[in-house]
Amino acid sequence: xxxxxxxxxxxxxxxxxxxxxxxxxxxxxxxxxxxxxxxxxxxxxxxxxxxxxxxxxxxxxxxxxxxxxxxxxxxxxxxxxxxxxxxxxxxxxxxxxxxxxxxxxxxxxxxxxxxxxxxxxxxxxxxxxxxxxxxxxxxxxxxxxxxxxxxxxxxxxxxxxxxxxxxxxxxxxxxxxxxxxxxxxxxxxxxxxxxxxxxxxxxxxxxxxxxxxxxxxxxxxxxxxxxxxxxxxxxxxxxxxxxxxxxxxxxxxxxxxxxxxxxxxxxxxxxxxxxxxxxxxxxxxxxxxxxxxx
Amino acid sequence: xxxxxxxxxxxxxxxxxxxxxxxxxxxxxxxxxxxxxxxxxxxxxxxxxxxxxxxxxxxxxxxxxxxxxxxxxxxxxxxxxxxxxxxxxxxxxxxxxxxxxxxxxxxxxxxxxxxxxxxxxxxxxxxxxxxxxxxxxxxxxxxxxxxxxxxxxxxxxxxxxxxxxxxxxxxxxxxxxxxxxxxxxxxxxxxxxxxxxxxxxxxxxxxxxxxxxxxxxxxxxxxxxxxxxxxxxxxxxxxxxxxxxxxxxxxxxxxxxxxxxxxxxxxxxxxxxxxxxxxxxxxxxxxxxxxxxx
Numbered sequence: 001x002x003x004x005x006x007x008x009x010x011x012x013x014x015x016x017x018x019x020x021x022x023x024x025x026x027x028x029x030x031x032x033x034x035x036x037x038x039x040x041x042x043x044x045x046x047x048x049x050x051x052x053x054x055x056x057x058x059x060x061x062x063x064x065x066x067x068x069x070x071x072x073x074x075x076x077x078x079x080x081x082x083x084x085x086x087x088x089x090x091x092x093x094x095x096x097x098x099x100x101x102x103x104x105x106x107x108x109x110x111x112x113x114x115x116x117x118x119x120x121x122x123x124x125x126x127x128x129x130x131x132x133x134x135x136x137x138x139x140x141x142x143x144x145x146x147x148x149x150x151x152x153x154x155x156x157x158x159x160x161x162x163x164x165x166x167x168x169x170x171x172x173x174x175x176x177x178x179x180x181x182x183x184x185x186x187x188x189x190x191x192x193x194x195x196x197x198x199x200x201x202x203x204x205x206x207x208x209x210x211x212x213x214x215x216x217x218x219x220x221x222x223x224x225x226x227x228x229x230x231x232x233x234x235x236x237x238x239x240x241x242x243x244x245x246x247x248x249x250x251x252x253x254x255x256x257x258x259x260x261x262x263x264x265x266x267x268x269x270x271x272x273x274x275x276x277x278x279x280x281x282x283x284x285x286x287x288x289x290x291x292x293x294x
Numbered sequence: 295x296x297x298x299x300x301x302x303x304x305x306x307x308x309x310x311x312x313x314x315x316x317x318x319x320x321x322x323x324x325x326x327x328x329x330x331x332x333x334x335x336x337x338x339x340x341x342x343x344x345x346x347x348x349x350x351x352x353x354x355x356x357x358x359x360x361x362x363x364x365x366x367x368x369x370x371x372x373x374x375x376x377x378x379x380x381x382x383x384x385x386x387x388x389x390x391x392x393x394x395x396x397x398x399x400x401x402x403x404x405x406x407x408x409x410x411x412x413x414x415x416x417x418x419x420x421x422x423x424x425x426x427x428x429x430x431x432x433x434x435x436x437x438x439x440x441x442x443x444x445x446x447x448x449x450x451x452x453x454x455x456x457x458x459x460x461x462x463x464x465x466x467x468x469x470x471x472x473x474x475x476x477x478x479x480x481x482x483x484x485x486x487x488x489x490x491x492x493x494x495x496x497x498x499x500x501x502x503x504x505x506x507x508x509x510x511x512x513x514x515x516x517x518x519x520x521x522x523x524x525x526x527x528x529x530x531x532x533x534x535x536x537x538x539x540x541x542x543x544x545x546x547x548x549x550x551x552x553x554x555x556x557x558x559x560x561x562x563x564x565x566x567x568x569x570x571x572x573x574x575x576x577x578x579x580x581x582x583x584x585x586x587x588x
Binding site for chain 2: 022024026028029031032033036079083086088089106107108109111112114115116117118119120122123125126127128129132133134136137138140141144145147148149150153154156157158160161162172175176
């Protein structure tokens with residue numbers, strides 16, 4: 001199977017499952033569920049859940065039993081976007097070509113939709129009783145750590161505090177990106193390593209891959225904000241420059257950022273070489289990141 | 295031991311442990327941690343964690359191994375207060391006699407402090423590797439369900455939507471209170487039942503207790519908003535009437551609400567009679583609710 005077909009097939013599996021998850025028969029809660037589903041089902045590349053499933057497959061495992069865990073990762077991603085877009089945060093009106101959650105449902109409901117998606121993700125994870133309970137608890141601990149104050153929430157707080165401050169430097173920028181995004185990619189892959197009984201060498205390979213894959217994603221994300229097409233991206237371009245955000249492009253240069261992305265992609269690819277042919281998708285994913293337009 | 299001493303001792307155990315939990319050595323995250331600790335360590339009765347510990351003791355178990363689980367419950371409670379107080383929600387400036395989180399740290403950081411506490415709670419729960427993993431996963435699923443969109447978040451969304459609408463009726467009011475507060479009390483007790491290997495009869499008794507105890511709490515809370523003393527409560531009284539909120543006092547009357555609270559307290563007390571002397575605290579707790587001033 002080629003890369004595009006694989007992405008499409010996995011995204012299809014995830015989207016189908018996501019559609020069935022958040023339902024309520026309590027009329028007083030229906031607006032909240034509408035708001036959660038509005039953002040959760042608004043599309044998106046589904047990279048985090050696909051990473052979990054693809055890494056399991058790279059380890060020679062059947063990914064089918066883990067589809068709900070993958071969906072839980074997407075619920076957390078969706079919550080983070082809703083909260084990031086709020087007026088008190090990045091104040092964005094457009095996401096994936098659609099009005100953001102608070103624009104449609106109001107700020108209060110948008111905050112609650114985020115809270116609801118985040119909490120539901122842990123309910124969904126913990127309910128996977130067909131998975132070995134010790135492994136499941138470990139997965140929840142890893143993922144909550146990555147998404148929590150020491151990870152993604154910390155990164156967003158740092159981002160909020162450093163807006164308009166382009167002097168955070170390379171170290172600051174790397175911390176920002178790693179904690180906002182990279183750590184979640186890494187957690188998705190680590191979950192697969194736990195569930196797929198990866199050996200020590202495999203774990204180490206996947207860890208290195210995760211780090212450089214995340215870096216590739218971030219640098220290319222910063223590049224897209226400068227050279228991307230608003231229609232493909234579904235969000236305004238140039239917003240980083242407008243908001244005086246430190247990015248790989250503003251701190252270095254467009255050319256240098258491109259070079260750094262290529263270098264990170266090479267390191268990611270090399271890391272999973274030992275995993276053999278089954279890991280083809282992980283390698284193709286970083287190549288795709290270098291050429292993606294959205 | 296008498297009721298007041300027991301509450302004080304348990305609160306002391308919980309407060310000591312809470313103080314040690316949220317620490318960071320990442321300077322860029324320190325403001326977020328400060329904001330989380332500001333609310334988490336601002337006092338409060340610690341009823342939810344005490345309920346978990348006391349129910350375990352009522353079942354004849356040592357509560358010591360479960361102190362971190364109890365703290366996780368308080369982290370979730372603290373997050374819910376931070377988000378409830380936000381301008382887009384109840385817009386409260388004062389909580390427990392201190393300026394609310396967003397007043398001190400700004401709205402963006404307050405939203406993230408809530409997100410951080412919520413996510414951290416699940417990390418802390420999942421990290422309790424000394425607890426049987428299957429029981430732990432069950433506890434996480436129960437608690438996330440209670441705190442999530444089908445429970446507390448749903449209740450808050452309903453509350454937000456029904457502000458200024460006193461016509462939600464008794465049924466609406468009961469749904470509101472049960473989902474905002476009662477379901478969390480019930481979950482704390484259910485967790486203890488799971489961890490303490492409660493038998494079927496014990497489980498049923500505790501379930502009934504939890505329902506009526508939660509109801510007693512809610513009705514007395516509504517009464518306190520009318521007759522309470524601002525200094526003891528640490529928050530303005532009369533805010534329900536000001537916000538046109540449906541409460542047990544506005545829908546019924548002060549006298550009728552008092553009668554209803556007493557009836558609920560009696561039912562709660564009777565439910566745990568079969569648990570014997572060890573369950574003394576659970577019985578005293580509902581008596582205390584009837585006379586509490588804060």
